[in-house]
Amino acid sequence: MPTATVIPFELPLPQVLPTIEGNVDYQEFRSQLLRIDQLLLQSSLETQLLQTDLQRWLANGKCPRAKAQQNRQLHSRRALRCNIARLLVHEDFRSFAARLADSPLLQYFCGLSTVEGVRVPSKSTLQRYSLWWEEPEVRRLVYTLLVEGADTPQHLDLESSLDLETAFLDTTCLAANIHYPVDWVLLRDATRTLMKGVQLIRDQGLKHRMEEPQSFITRINTLCMAMTHAWNQADGQRTRKRTLRQMDRLVGTVRAHAQRYRDLLDREWAQTDWTRPQAEQVLARMDQVLEQLPKAGQQARQRILADQLVPNDE
Secondary structure, three states: OOOOOOOOOOOOOOOOOOOOOOOHHHHHHHHHHHHHHHHHHHOOHHHHHHHHHHHHHHHHOOOOOHHHHHHHHHHHHHHHHHHHHHHHHOOOHHHHHHHHHHOHHHHHHOOOEOOOOEOOOOHHHHHHHHOOOOHHHHHHHHHHHHHHHHHOHHHHOOOOOOOOOOOOOOOOOOOOOOOOOOHHHHHHHHHHHHHHHHHHHHHOOOOOOOOOHHHHHHHHHHHHHHHHHHHHOOOHHHHHHHHHHHHHHHHHHHHHHHHHHHHHHHHHHHHOOOOHHHHHHHHHHHHHHHHHHHHHHHHHHHHHHOOOOOOOOO
16 A cells, blocks of 8 residues: 655645734634644654555555645645634535635635635535545544643643643533423423414415414413412412413313314325324323323422422422
């Protein structure tokens, strides 16, 4: 198998970066990219990744011409830099392709800027770039770079050696996008799910006489707010019981409407634009809520109206 040796190639002359004043975030991002560019060159990490790609490319035993190899090296360099830049800005392939076309700084870092013009890779090319190397190959070279920063920091112009013995973890507590499954909150969630399913069925032309589904969602939300604020009232216990009875009647109406629409879709799904598997998705979603709704209502009545504790296993 031919030895993977990087052929020296001349990079195109880039355009001069514009001078941007008055934007600290841009200046920091520009300094970060230029520093990464410096580290890629000083550490020889870029060259090692090019050699790794060439070794795999030449594994089939072919001996390409020098021009073809130089073209492969050019794309390997672009793949590396486009992947780094895309991860830094947290963009998907389509969004990054558009941003790359609009940013002289990213074009400069990725090696796309030339005096003659700029040709930006498409989203499909960026996706291929993301698969240019295997993860173990990149991990091995990144580990080598970290060891070099710890042992010989002067080679990378570091002020001090990297500390590889200390690990820092972000343990910040964030409010998760979930809520504790309080029984009356479950009644609200069930109403939302069922009415959204009913709205989907109505949009397909299957209708029973009823109010607009959104009106039920609005009413259950109003009752939930009343239930929440009942704790701050002098007669909060009576208010909670009264509000729960209103919620119970509303949810009963919602359940009846949802059951009729569920049966209607099951019988006449062929009149819609859905296939049977698509209709089954809506039916399964509604069936799951309809099956659990009576239990949630019973638990709410037991806990709030009868003042009885619900066992933990239930």
